[in-house]
Amino acid sequence: MKVTVTHENQEHVVELAGPSSISDVLNRLGIHPSTVLAVYQDSIVPHTSKIEGDIKLELITVSSGG
DSSP states (O other), X not given: OEEEEEETTEEEEEEOSSOEEHHHHHHHHXXXXXXXXXXXXXXXXXXXXXXOSOEEEEEEEOOOXX
16 A cells, blocks of 8 residues: 655655554654654544555644743
8 A cells, every 4th residue: 555645845655565553654754753743634643543545644743842
């Protein structure tokens, strides 16, 4: 299956052999999960969400200050 990810104005495609999580996709892209929110169909979804088919995700970079 194919996961298309938009992050920082770039589009990445990750090919997965079977069901995986959003965290798995982030690891493949070298993106630390605590630095982004995953958005699917205009809703923020947990990084533990299972992917079982072709999808498009948008990643929004989060920042924090102290």
